[in-house]
Amino acid sequence: MEQQKQVVAKSNVFKELGTLLKQNIRDYVMYIALVIIMAFFTYKTNGAFITARNLSNLINQSGYVAVLAIGMTLILILKHIDLSVGFVAGFSGAVAAIVLTQLKLNVWVTVIVVLLVGLVIGLYQGLLVTRVGVPAFVTTLAGMFIFRGLLSLTLQKTGTIIIPDATFNAFSNGFIPDIPGLNLGIHFLTLLIGAVAIVLVIISQIKNRKNKLKYNFKVVSMPIFIFTILFASVIITMIIVLLAKYSGIPWTAVIVAVVLLIYNFMLNKTRLGRYIYGIGGNDQAAELSGIDVKQVTLFAFCSMSVLAALAGILYTSRLQSAAPAAGVGFELDAIASSFIGGTAVSGGIGKVTNTIIGVLVIMSLTNGMNLMGVDISYQYIVKGAIFIIAVAFDVRTRKKGR
């Protein structure tokens, strides 16, 4: 009797797993793909890929793409595109180098100045799109020309500028300091942050579930709920322990996490976020619902260019120099990441949290293939193939969903 009950309960769990899998196939496939890609490179590089050192590297390399892709997700939800982000980032990096080395301003002042430059660029492109009515594709294509030119103009006299500032270079090379006085052979603060993160995840999940139950919304069954939480905790623990064994959490991760939290909050909890989804879903309905479509669109372009400027800072910091070739192809990685992360090609749908998964997919490919010594030409082809497969799969699953 008791046994029978257990069997029934088990088969129910599997049935639920099946429907969950069907409903969220898009998301799961993305996670599974990431795991497969990582496993593949680990195998091919005899474990070099999954080492703490390489993972820290991966995070540091991904920073600028992550920041760009988050901004791009907004733009793509709104059914626009921004092709100029690469050279805006490159140009911003050059500005940072000039301000830092020639005007000899403080690092933090430099950061503010560069972000302001981004804002001005965003206003310029955003106003062209919203007030003049030039399509974003054209506006930002022209932007590609202009900022590429401005980049080489800025560095014309000096050539590549080496940046000697340690604080600035730490943005994409440094790690958070440990609590002074401890000498455990492992990065304790990192472990602490990991523990806090796990607790926060668990609390928010339970709160969310309780709230859903309160309104009689569908929730997953208890075993699956516990499994999800456990799974998330294990993943976080694994990453944290790996990082802690090396040098701790990179500053890049902190910067990206802050940007991600802000944008995730904005999209899910604020009016602005709602309006962005509304405009992407049906811009005419949004307009007639009293949403200022132009203003929201202008905001998205400003945010995009400010993030591009931030990406420029991260990239320059990573290379510890500003080079005339910086920024080439950034927009490709950013757009691909966002689409791989499930932003709908028809607009109106997308999550910045999933975009980050898309970034990890793209950057793992780059990093892994570099480790394997794959020729750059093949790298582009592989990335393009993964990109188009992801979008094709996305389009198909969405059609079935209707």
Place this chain on the structure above:
Amino acid sequence: MSDCILEMRNITKVFPGVKALNDVNFKVERGEIHCLVGENGAGKSTLMKVLSGVYHHGTYTGDIVYNSEIQQFQSIKDSETKGIVIVAQELALIPELSIYENIYFGHEIMNGKTINWNETIVKSTELLKKVRLDVDPSTKVKDLGVGKRQLIEIAKALSKDVKLLILDEPTAALNEDDSQNLLEIIKELKENGVTCIMISHKLKEIIAIADTITVLRDGATICSMDAKKQVISEAEIIKNMVGREIDSIYPKRQKREIGDVCFEIKDWTVDDPAKGREILHNVCMNVKKGEIVGLQGLMGAGRTELALSVFGNSPKYKIKNGTITMNGKTKDFKNPKDAIKAGVAYVTEDRKGNGLVLIQDIKYNISISGLDMLTKGLVINQNEEIKIANQFKDSINIKAPSITQKVGNLSGGNQQKVQLAKWMFINPQVLILDEPTRGIDVGAKFEIYTLMNRLVEQGMSIIMISSELPEILGMSDRLYVMSEGTITGELMAEDANEQNVMAMAIKS
């Protein structure tokens, strides 16, 4: 037993969370006009989509027997080769192409590898004659009115050698004259041997034209009535549709307390840059507190243009002259946001096109215009949002499994209720309703009329735009008639009748 062209047996179609069709049986005799009626969400359109292969074989259970053979359509193309053609509710013509290009779009007349345009034009001209349309086949579709476009769709169907023609609410967007014309053409097709299934909410039309009437309710067949031998009454159809008798189509208001003028438009003159001409000429109208004002006029009279230009949709229209006054104060709406802030709301006639965000859920669509009220600091109070959406779902009877249902999956009537809930939430002073019951069945219509009464009793003012005369006469306290961008008459409800309103509507 007589000759059946089509028999659909035990059709069941399930959408996530909804059983749209439940064991439906549906039989059509050769050469008849078969009308399919039912409330919104009863499953009429779904049944026709199953028949025409939009929902391909395997996504439903049951059999389609057509010309005594079981059919397994994989796509519309399959059903079309067998002579089944569906003219959908939303017209599928390409505005920038000419009539003849549209008619033969997708099955071009070929001359080897190239298109034979001469033959196309000759054949199109013949088809246009068949649908009694006297226009040059090289006219662009965008230059035609809705009525004529509907006829082009039928001509297109005829070009495909149609045996079974399915019309999904063909007259929903048409005025009286165009509707009559269309019905005549359907009768002619019948004489030429075309069997026709027509979905409609207009009961008068159905009674006039149908040989058989089948009623669907909640995804099941309720009855099939033979209308050849006896005349079926409206009341009987309604009873079967809703499962209850509706004694009056237009509910009476409990109290009628009409106050002072609260919203007034004066000398409203507007240019449409896209058309390059003046579309509204010195329009003056007002509405009083607690009053329903009807705005009647034929298609193209400028009613929607009036509403949109007043509502602040300025990029589309250029306001040359005129003032808006609310409670004695002059207002200038630069965009819909301004209008909403001042207490004016506009329920569009085109729910799917510019009313709702279809890929979002019910609660999203209800709260979107009133998020200011739900926001503290930066954060939207999502619990409050759920509470309010649930309240509306219950109070105005939005039929859906949950408020997290995507609006795109709802039936027309329920979509309309979501639109109304959106505006009721912000509680405007003036509510402009543009064709509030278009494409909606009798039951939901009654609910929407009752709701309108409730709102004016609470002191709201309503401007109701409609091309359905009975509705205007049944609901308004006072009405304006428009023709070609000018107000041609103003009548109190008790002085208005179909004749004098129509006379004003066609005056130019």
